[in-house]
Amino acid sequence: MKCCLVKWIIASTAPQGPDDISESELEMATVRHQPEGLDQLQTQTKFTRKELQSLYRGFKNECPSGLVDEETFKMIYSQFFPQGDATTYAHFLFNAFDTDRSGSIRFEDFVIGLSVLLRGSVNEKLRWAFNLYDINKDGYITKEEMLAIMTSIYDMMGRYTTPSVKDDAPFEHVEKFFQKMDKNRDGVVTFDEFIETCQKDDNIMSSMQLFENVI
Amino acid sequence: MAAGVAAWLPFARAAAIGWMPVASAPMPAPPRDKKRTQDGLIILNVSGSRFQTWRNTLERYPDTLLGSTERDFFYHEETNEYFFDRDPDIFRHILNFYRTGKLHYPRHECISAYDEELAFFGIIPEIIGDCCYEEYKDRRRENAERIQDDEDSNNNNDNVPLDLSFRESMWRAFENPHTSTMALVFYYVTGFFIAVSVLANVVETVPCGKTQNRVEESCGDRYSLAFFCLDTACVMIFTVEYLLRLMVAPNRFKFVKSVMSVIDVVAIMPYYIGLVMADNEDVSGAFVTLRVFRVFRIFKFSRHSAGLRILGYTLKSCASELGFLLFSLTMAIIIFATVMFYAEKGSSASKFTSIPAAFWYTIVTMTTLGYGDMVPKTIVGKVFGSICSLSGVLVIALPVPVIVSNFSRIYHQSQRADKRRAQKKTKLARIHAKKSGGCSAYSQYKRNGLLADADEEASKEAGQALVSQANPIFDTHHHHLLHCLEKTTNHEFVDEQTYNTSCLEVTMVKQTSRSSSISSATGGGGGGGLSSCCSRRNKRKSFTVANANMASRRGSVQELSTIQIRERPVSNSRSSLNAKFGETMPLNSSEQPYLTAAVINRPNQPLTTPQGNDSASTHDYLQSNIVRVSAL
Numbered sequence: 001m002k003c004c005l006v007k008w009i010i011a012s013t014a015p016q017g018p019d020d021i022s023e024s025e026l027e028m029a030t031v032r033h034q035p036e037g038l039d040q041l042q043t044q045t046k047f048t049r050k051e052l053q054s055l056y057r058g059f060k061n062e063c064p065s066g067l068v069d070e071e072t073f074k075m076i077y078s079q080f081f082p083q084g085d086a087t088t089y090a091h092f093l094f095n096a097f098d099t100d101r102s103g104s105i106r107f108e109d110f111v112i113g114l115s116v117l118l119r120g121s122v123n124e125k126l127r128w129a130f131n132l133y134d135i136n137k138d139g140y141i142t143k144e145e146m147l148a149i150m151t152s153i154y155d156m157m158g159r160y161t162t163p164s165v166k167d168d169a170p171f172e173h174v175e176k177f178f179q180k181m182d183k184n185r186d187g188v189v190t191f192d193e194f195i196e197t198c199q200k201d202d203n204i205m206s207s208m209q210l211f212e213n214v215i
Numbered sequence: 216m217a218a219g220v221a222a223w224l225p226f227a228r229a230a231a232i233g234w235m236p237v238a239s240a241p242m243p244a245p246p247r248d249k250k251r252t253q254d255g256l257i258i259l260n261v262s263g264s265r266f267q268t269w270r271n272t273l274e275r276y277p278d279t280l281l282g283s284t285e286r287d288f289f290y291h292e293e294t295n296e297y298f299f300d301r302d303p304d305i306f307r308h309i310l311n312f313y314r315t316g317k318l319h320y321p322r323h324e325c326i327s328a329y330d331e332e333l334a335f336f337g338i339i340p341e342i343i344g345d346c347c348y349e350e351y352k353d354r355r356r357e358n359a360e361r362i363q364d365d366e367d368s369n370n371n372n373d374n375v376p377l378d379l380s381f382r383e384s385m386w387r388a389f390e391n392p393h394t395s396t397m398a399l400v401f402y403y404v405t406g407f408f409i410a411v412s413v414l415a416n417v418v419e420t421v422p423c424g425k426t427q428n429r430v431e432e433s434c435g436d437r438y439s440l441a442f443f444c445l446d447t448a449c450v451m452i453f454t455v456e457y458l459l460r461l462m463v464a465p466n467r468f469k470f471v472k473s474v475m476s477v478i479d480v481v482a483i484m485p486y487y488i489g490l491v492m493a494d495n496e497d498v499s500g501a502f503v504t505l506r507v508f509r510v511f512r513i514f515k516f517s518r519h520s521a522g523l524r525i526l527g528y529t530l531k532s533c534a535s536e537l538g539f540l541l542f543s544l545t546m547a548i549i550i551f552a553t554v555m556f557y558a559e560k561g562s563s564a565s566k567f568t569s570i571p572a573a574f575w576y577t578i579v580t581m582t583t584l585g586y587g588d589m590v591p592k593t594i595v596g597k598v599f600g601s602i603c604s605l606s607g608v609l610v611i612a613l614p615v616p617v618i619v620s621n622f623s624r625i626y627h628q629s630q631r632a633d634k635r636r637a638q639k640k641t642k643l644a645r646i647h648a649k650k651s652g653g654c655s656a657y658s659q660y661k662r663n664g665l666l667a668d669a670d671e672e673a674s675k676e677a678g679q680a681l682v683s684q685a686n687p688i689f690d691t692h693h694h695h696l697l698h699c700l701e702k703t704t705n706h707e708f709v710d711e712q713t714y715n716t717s718c719l720e721v722t723m724v725k726q727t728s729r730s731s732s733i734s735s736a737t738g739g740g741g742g743g744g745l746s747s748c749c750s751r752r753n754k755r756k757s758f759t760v761a762n763a764n765m766a767s768r769r770g771s772v773q774e775l776s777t778i779q780i781r782e783r784p785v786s787n788s789r790s791s792l793n794a795k796f797g798e799t800m801p802l803n804s805s806e807q808p809y810l811t812a813a814v815i816n817r818p819n820q821p822l823t824t825p826q827g828n829d830s831a832s833t834h835d836y837l838q839s840n841i842v843r844v845s846a847l
Contacts, residue, residue, distance in 0.1 A: 054254060058222025080227045080693065081700070082650055083708055093230055110226070117229035125232055132233045146237075153234065154704055160714040161706040173704075177237055198236055207235045207242040210699075211228050 033066035035107040044108070045115035052111065059107055067104040070094050084158030092149060096132040122208050123195065130194050140188040141181075146174045224689060228696050234703040243698045246691040258296035259310070264303035265296070272313050275689075279337040281313065305332045312338065320347040326354040341641060352634060385463040402519070405456055409515050412449035415442060416509050450486040453479065453512075475518060482512040540615075544581075547610050551577045551603040558596040565592065576600075581607025654710040660694035 035041065041052055063072060070091065077090035097105050097113045116128050131137070135145045150170035157165055181189045181197045198204045235242070257273060259266040259281075276282040291298040299306070305324060309332065312318040320329065320343055333340055343351050379387070388398035419435025419442050426432050435442050457479045464470035485505040517523040530537070552573035559567040566589045567573045576589040580603050591600045701707050709717075 061222055076223050077227060080224070080696065082653060093233070096233070114226060114229055117232050126236070129233050129236050133236075150237065153237070153700075154706075156700060157704055157706055157708070160709050160711050162709045162714070162717065163706060165704070165706055169704075169706075173237065173239065176239070194236070203238070203241045204235055207238065208232065210235075210242055210245055211232065213245070 033106050035066065041108065041111060045111050046119035047111065047115060055111060055114070056107060059110060067106055068110070069104045073105065081156045081158075083160060084156040086156045088152035089149075089156055092132060092135065092152060095135070096128070118211060122199075122205065125208050126195055126198050127191070130191050140190055141194070142188050143174060143178060146177060146189075147171060150174050150177075224692055224696075228692060231696055231699050234699060238699075238703040239705045240702040242702050243695065246695050259306075260291070260294070260296045260298045261301055261303040261306045262299070264306070266306070266310055268310065268313065275313060275316075276338075281309075281336060283337075285337075301335060302328065302332060305329055309333070309336050309338065312342075317344040318342050318347075319344060320351040320354075322350060326351075326358050330355075341645065348638060349634060352638070382463045383465070385459070386465060389460055389463065405452065406516070406519050408449050408452045409512055411445070412453075412512050413510070415445050415449070416506075416512075446486060449512075450483050453483045453515075457483065475515075478511055478514045478517075481508055482515060485509055544610060547581065547606065548574055548577045551581070551599070551606075554599050555591060555596060555603070558599050559591055559593055562592045562596070567591075567596075577603060580604045582611055583607060651710055654708065656690060657694050657697055657708065658710075660691065661698065 035056065038049060038052060041047075042049060045052070047055070060066070062068075062076060068076075073094045074087045074090040077093065078086040080086070094105065095101075097109050099109060099113075113128070116124050120128070130141070133141045133146060133149050135148060147170060150173050154165055154170050178189065180201075181193055183193050183197070254269055254271050256267050257270050259268070273281045273286075280286060286297055289297045289299055305321075305328065308319055308321060318338065318340075330340065340351065387394055388401070392398045392402035419433060421434050422431045423434035423437045424432065457476070460476070460479075461467060461470060470476055485508045488505055517527065552570050555576060556567050556570045556573045559565045559573075567576065572589075579586050579589075580600060583604065585604075591597050697708065
């Protein structure tokens with residue numbers, strides 16, 4: 001029952017049928033997107049001019065058309081995790097970045113997302129993480145959503161791990177997570193519960209600062 | 216991985232924030248960033264053509280000349296640029312490799328010049344992209360063959376080095392008649408005698424006149440002595456030649472097995488056998504047959520003719536196609552012969568006396584020869600005869616051009632398939648090496664990282680860089696990212712080999728149990744909720760319990776602690792070893808009535824396999840042990 005729900009959640013957020021994909025692929029090939037001007041992006045994000053320039057160069061190198069569709073995104077992200085299967089988690093990440101649900105990430109989405117992750121306040125980062133876990137963006141994290149996310153994270157580890165990943169490892173992990181986060185035991189985690197619990201946890205707070213110097 | 220993807224690493228690292236709230240362990244510290252130089256432009260002056268690129272672009276491949284400090288040797292202070300005295304046209308492709316991650320081979324360039332440039336700049340040709348790889352390999356092979364041919368002809372045309380032994384020089388003379396005048400003379404003399412011998416064989420059967428009895432006799436009988444002398448002379452020459460070759464051959468056994476030597480032997484044997492058996496009338500029939508073999512002397516010409524050798528090689532190489540043609544022909548012949556036989560059975564004075572007799576008719580008809588010595592007389596026979604001749608045209612005429620085209624197609628295809636197979640092998644090897652290399656690099660990073668935390672100071676004083684110099688910044692950051700993932704899930708990456716060997720070890724470790732208590736214990740042991748490390752292969756082994764006394768259990772558990780058990784506190788007798796990772800959850804006997812105590816020993820102790828169940832295997836790679844402690 002649980003698995004079915006999880007699968008349904010993943011399927012409902014999956015891309016459309018094959019016809020739509022081929023059409024959109026055709027469109028993708030001819031569409032070219034130019035980002036907003038450098039000044040505008042500077043106001044919208046917390047990056048400096050030089051940082052924006054180098055970010056765009058890398059982005060444009062990989063995606064000359066200016067848009068990243070989900071397949072390309074999954075392919076790029078999977079290259080960092082050769083041992084496991086990163087496609088499901090990449091799918092969730094893609095949805096987290098593609099805020100307007102357009103099916104493709106433009107440079108603006110990319111850079112705004114990165115600005116939150118690297119230069120945002122801790123609360124903003126936590127908000128981003130909450131948004132990632134909340135697959136249907138209804139403001140609540142249910143156990144099924146969390147299980148889907150957790151399974152995708154464990155999938156990235158792949159087969160060859162020590163200790164071996166058991167089949168119910170994600171489920172156990174989700175249970176622990178909910179025990180920690182779900183204060184009123186109503187089966188869902190709201191944003192306030194999430195923020196409150198995270199702020200009390202030193203580990204989480206310190207790890208949020210981990211990637212400040214990435215760019 | 217592709218250089219372009221390196222640009223996305225900061226993104227992947229930033230996205231790792233998504234793991235933080237669910238991580239079950241604290242994250243490792245990020246690698247200390249070396250002083251990051253501002254990304255600047257580098258000017259590369261190659262024989263006057265100026266190329267410019269970002270420093271980061273070049274440093275994507277730190278094991279090449281341009282990406283490492285080796286380029287400092289080419290730094291030209293006066294003009295503040297790096298000067299290379301090389302070909303600018305080829306350099307363009309090399310620089311594109313840094314930019315796009317793909318190396319292309321320009322078709323108009325000479326292969327050896329290109330290879331030299333690649334070698335100079337430290338780029339291995341194996342990373343040439345798929346689009347150009349076949350072309351590159353083709354050209355390379357052609358070049359190698361050309362060099363080989365040049366070497367061979369050089370070897371042949373050289374003056375005989377004086378230190379060749381007599382034997383070796385004789386062998387050279389035999390194999391390459393152009394090397395010396397004597398060899399050439401010998402070559403022509405043997406050729407002449409082969410021709411003479413063959414001619415003699417032919418002429419001696421020509422009728423030459425009549426004897427007194429008005430019987431036509433052949434020249435061979437009339438001038439038998441002359442022919443005999445001629446034959447003897449030829450055979451003597453051939454024998455001497457064969458023995459000489461045998462003597463000087465570098466590898467006698469190989470020489471004896473070769474085709475030419477077999478032909479030689481077959482050409483001269485009949486004479487000697489004839490000598491031995493000359494006076495015995497009974498076997499004169501066989502003797503006559505033997506003389507047929509003398510015609511094989513004509514094959515000795517193949518030493519003198521390269522064309523004959525090529526023909527023989529061609530036939531040999533498309534033997535399967537010819538075989539198929541023969542097979543289909545045989546089928547058709549048998550079918551039609553049978554039909555014609557039964558069709559003509561009724562007619563009187565029919566020549567089709569048996570099916571084998573009808574074979575002759577079928578063959579002659581199908582090959583459209585039509586001698587007319589056997590013709591069907593019945594209407595049915597004629598009908599089938601015409602069908603036979605029509606199908607003969609198809610059966611014979613069609614496969615031949617098909618065979619010819621098949622032959623050329625298959626020949627080219629096999630060459631391409633070999634190329635692709637070799638390419639695939641190297642590609643798989645590359646991927647595998649990259650994966651395993653990546654994994655080993657990662658474990659090295661972790662070891663270095665742990666060391667770094669511990670005694671940074673000491674190493675600084677020692678003046679050594681802790682992170683191995685081969686690790687570029689990208690790899691360090693990538694490994695940190697993987698490390699974070701490990702901490703999030705509380706599992707570690709291992710490579711395939713270790714994983715497989717660990718699975719094997721696990722199955723080796725058997726459980727011992729006190730024989731007395733085995734039987735009583737089994738009841739509760741069924742369906743132990745343990746998963747072995749091979750759980751993904753659905754091998755569920757159940758643990759049987761031994762109600763050993765506490766001391767032994769503790770002792771054995773102590774042993775266990777040496778087998779890779781992590782922070783698992785051994786509580787008392789009800790060792791509640793949990794299958795859940797992460798935390799210890801002490802079990803109450805009230806909650807779980809089916810717990811069975813597991814005793815796990817090292818395999819060096821005598822094993823007694825428990826009852827009929829599967830033998831239990833420990834999972835010493837689980838953080839906690841198998842565990843169901845049962846109330847017995």
